[in-house]
Amino acid sequence: xxxxxxxxxxxxxxxxxxxxxxxxxxxxxxxxxxxxxxxxxxxxxxxxxxxxxxxxxxxxxxxxxxxxxxxxxxxxxxxxxxxxxxxxxxxxxxxxxxxxxxxxxxxxxxxxxxxxxxxxxxxxxxxxxxxxxxxxxxxxxxxxxxxxxxxxxxxxxxxxxxxxxxxxxxxxxxxxxxxxxxxxxxxxxxxxxxxxxxxxxxxxxxxxxxxxxxxxxxxxxxxxxxxxxxxxxxxxxxxxxxxxxxxxxxxxxxxxxxxxxxxxxxxxxxxxxxxxxxxxxxxxxxxxxxxxxxxxxxxxxxxxxxxxxxxxxxxxxxxxxxxxxxxxxxxxxxxxxxxxxxxxxxxxxxxxxxxxxxxxxxxxxxxxxxxxx
Amino acid sequence: xxxxxxxxxxxxxxxxxxxxxxxxxxxxxxxxxxxxxxxxxxxxxxxxxxxxxxxxxxxxxxxxxxxxxxxxxxxxxxxxxxxxxxxxxxxxxxxxxxxxxxxxxxxxxxxxxxxxxxxxxxxxxxxxxxxxxxxxxxxxxxxxxxxxxxxxxxxxxxxxxxxxxxxxxxxxxxxxxxxxxxxxxxxxxxxxxxxxxxxxxxxxxxxxxxxxxxxxxxxxxxxxxxxxxxxxxxxxxxxxxxxxxxxxxxxxxxxxxxxxxxxxxxxxxxxxxxxxxxxxxxxxxxxxxxxxxxxxxxxxxxxxxxxxxxxxxxxxxxxxxxxxxxxxxxxxxxxxxxxxxxxxxxxxxxxxxxxxxxxxxxxxxxxxxxxxx
Numbered sequence: 001x002x003x004x005x006x007x008x009x010x011x012x013x014x015x016x017x018x019x020x021x022x023x024x025x026x027x028x029x030x031x032x033x034x035x036x037x038x039x040x041x042x043x044x045x046x047x048x049x050x051x052x053x054x055x056x057x058x059x060x061x062x063x064x065x066x067x068x069x070x071x072x073x074x075x076x077x078x079x080x081x082x083x084x085x086x087x088x089x090x091x092x093x094x095x096x097x098x099x100x101x102x103x104x105x106x107x108x109x110x111x112x113x114x115x116x117x118x119x120x121x122x123x124x125x126x127x128x129x130x131x132x133x134x135x136x137x138x139x140x141x142x143x144x145x146x147x148x149x150x151x152x153x154x155x156x157x158x159x160x161x162x163x164x165x166x167x168x169x170x171x172x173x174x175x176x177x178x179x180x181x182x183x184x185x186x187x188x189x190x191x192x193x194x195x196x197x198x199x200x201x202x203x204x205x206x207x208x209x210x211x212x213x214x215x216x217x218x219x220x221x222x223x224x225x226x227x228x229x230x231x232x233x234x235x236x237x238x239x240x241x242x243x244x245x246x247x248x249x250x251x252x253x254x255x256x257x258x259x260x261x262x263x264x265x266x267x268x269x270x271x272x273x274x275x276x277x278x279x280x281x282x283x284x285x286x287x288x289x290x291x292x293x294x295x296x297x298x299x300x301x302x303x304x305x306x307x308x309x310x311x312x313x314x315x316x317x318x319x320x321x322x323x324x325x326x327x328x329x330x331x332x333x334x335x336x337x338x339x340x341x342x343x344x345x346x347x348x349x350x351x352x353x354x355x356x357x358x359x360x361x362x363x364x365x366x367x368x369x370x371x372x373x
Numbered sequence: 374x375x376x377x378x379x380x381x382x383x384x385x386x387x388x389x390x391x392x393x394x395x396x397x398x399x400x401x402x403x404x405x406x407x408x409x410x411x412x413x414x415x416x417x418x419x420x421x422x423x424x425x426x427x428x429x430x431x432x433x434x435x436x437x438x439x440x441x442x443x444x445x446x447x448x449x450x451x452x453x454x455x456x457x458x459x460x461x462x463x464x465x466x467x468x469x470x471x472x473x474x475x476x477x478x479x480x481x482x483x484x485x486x487x488x489x490x491x492x493x494x495x496x497x498x499x500x501x502x503x504x505x506x507x508x509x510x511x512x513x514x515x516x517x518x519x520x521x522x523x524x525x526x527x528x529x530x531x532x533x534x535x536x537x538x539x540x541x542x543x544x545x546x547x548x549x550x551x552x553x554x555x556x557x558x559x560x561x562x563x564x565x566x567x568x569x570x571x572x573x574x575x576x577x578x579x580x581x582x583x584x585x586x587x588x589x590x591x592x593x594x595x596x597x598x599x600x601x602x603x604x605x606x607x608x609x610x611x612x613x614x615x616x617x618x619x620x621x622x623x624x625x626x627x628x629x630x631x632x633x634x635x636x637x638x639x640x641x642x643x644x645x646x647x648x649x650x651x652x653x654x655x656x657x658x659x660x661x662x663x664x665x666x667x668x669x670x671x672x673x674x675x676x677x678x679x680x681x682x683x684x685x686x687x688x689x690x691x692x693x694x695x696x697x698x699x700x701x702x703x704x705x706x707x708x709x710x711x712x713x714x715x716x717x718x719x720x721x722x723x724x725x726x727x728x729x730x731x732x733x734x735x736x737x738x739x740x741x742x743x744x745x746x
Binding site for chain 2: 025245325
């Protein structure tokens with residue numbers, strides 16, 4: 001079914017909002033209290049651009065939480081499960097964040113901009129509120145705030161050519177998650193090799209919200225020779241690639257996950273000398289062993305259209321066996337594919353598993369993944 | 374312009390979602406990471422039902438943060454600006470919540486369910502994250518979690534009759550914000566005299582998410598003799614009535630407000646014996662005096678259609694003078710009306726004030742309010 005979205009002041013407009021409207025955005029979602037394009041009316045062409053060409057996405061809703069001041073590095077070390085002592089200016093890192101009970105509450109990329117200045121480039125939860133409360137309660141000498149930063153993603157195999165044409169050939173030397181403070185015709189931005197796809201690409205962290213439309217047009221013009229088109233973070237590609245989506249795969253209030261369940265256990269550094277949020281709970285969870293783990297699924301039957309929310313995975317007798325968080329039909333794999341969780345030990349029983357969809361029961365089969373793109 | 378909303382697992386469905394779809398919901402917004410109906414296709418009829426009859430709203434997105442345990446009262450006292458020592462089981466209270474810098478981060482109604490059990494019925498920000506971090510950092514012996522509770526609002530002058538027919542005449546004795554744990558044909562719920570309008574009414578805090586459709590149908594059936602119709606929290610009525618909307622009027626990341634600016638200074642109880650979050654900052658803010666204050670506006674010109682986001686209020690010379698957060702045409706007052714902020718001292722100058730809208734500059738005039746309904 002198709003419903004309208006209420007565009008009003010309850011949620012924010014991105015600095016690229018008007019540009020995406022001019023370029024034909026058809027559907028929005030809301031992420032971090034901000035409107036984010038969901039598609040521009042031609043999902044197949046948008047997927048193709050990402051897979052074989054180049055796509056540009058308004059991902060301003062991926063907000064930054066800036067942590068700056070004398071205790072910034074100390075606070076970062078306390079907030080994340082990773083040991084950040086070796087973090088380098090100019091090299092981003094994927095950093096799970098857990099609450100005091102060891103449950104994942106966000107999975108940002110951390111950008112170290114200077115010795116006392118960091119950005120957490122966040123998924124969809126109010127980390128600014130959470131981090132500032134902890135900083136204040138611990139008496140850390142830091143400022144926690146949301147700066148004027150609006151990422152624009154350029155993704156796909158031809159992204160590098162577009163970005164090299166805009167910034168110069170030095171961009172080809174950026175490693176994955178590498179970034180540099182730079183500018184484009186006077187527009188200040190951080191250029192990073194990153195983005196929420198496995199097709200390669202860059203994110204332009206625009207640092208002047210008044211120049212969103214201008215940056216959008218510059219990227220569009222530079223991408224035109226390569227067939228660039230506007231799109232959005234792509235659910236089909238992310239399921240094919242196995243990317244985590246905090247919010248869709250689970251959030252604190254719905255299907256909360258710990259890092260061991262979700263396959264991020266290697267990013268919990270119990271060896272770091274400092275304490276960190278959730279350490280005690282995570283030690284216990286590790287000792288107990290995960291009761292379930294993240295898995296890919298193949299779902300039988302006709303191509304799935306518009307999977308709207310997570311469903312329990314059940315045994316033939318209707319006993320709970322996991323969850324199917326999101327599912328989609330993949331032409332590339334010729335199958336309905338999804339991501340979710342499976343209870344420990346279920347696979348060993350060899351039992352058939354099912355989900356109840358509107359049109360009836362469908363069999364689902366767990367898989368390790370669908371291979372790299 | 375009209376855009377589609379992406380219905381996917383990134384945001385949650387309310388337990389009333391399917392019922393609202395069956396009853397013709399046309400437009401959704403997102404609130405607390407959940408889809409919330411915005412209208413059912415006939416805003417005028419929905420407004421009329423609220424003002425002269427009775428309306429039913431899916432407000433499940435008004436989530437509860439439950440705080441329970443031996444230190445629950447202590448934590449509540451620390452989290453809110455009000456002195457909650459006198460709080461009574463069965464009597465709700467409107468409780469501003471500020472961060473450590475004294476900025477409003479939510480404005481829930483607090484329901485004391487028992488001596489060691491409270492709900493914060495929250496506006497749109499992740500208070501569960503924030504409150505659980507503070508509880509853990511301070512070592513309070515409490516559980517902070519989101520229970521399975523989904524409010525359904527019944528609002529309008531005939532709401533009491535509908536609710537009395539459902540629950541019995543005792544409901545007429547509930548005071549404003551008074552509530553009682555009860556049930557309806559075995560469905561557990563908290564019934565409260567409350568709701569986000571000034572037209573009177575009740576909220577049914579459903580405590581069993583599997584019975585959302587059933588409760589929706591029962592309310593609808595009971596309301597049919599009174600002409601009940603589905604609707605949604607009504608922006609026109611809230612602006613006419615001067616209700617605060619955390620998120621639309623400002624949020625931590627956009628136009629952050631302190632309680633003195635927003636007219637909630639009387640709800641900051643500096644006299645309470647315990648410390649509370651933001652106390653020091655709020656003392657300083659009170660001493661300094663508010664640089665601006667909440668105000669209503671009349672906006673000249675043709676009826677405003679679809680006001681999409683906050684605008685700066687400017688003097689004739691273009692100097693900043695405030696903000697217009699939301700505006701709408703009110704037939705009742707025969708004028709465009711809005712809410713926002715005005716800088717201290719501007720009114721005394723007698724200067725004309727303006728906002729720049731898509732169609733050009735419009736004059737705006739501050740008002741104390743538009744009178745009670």
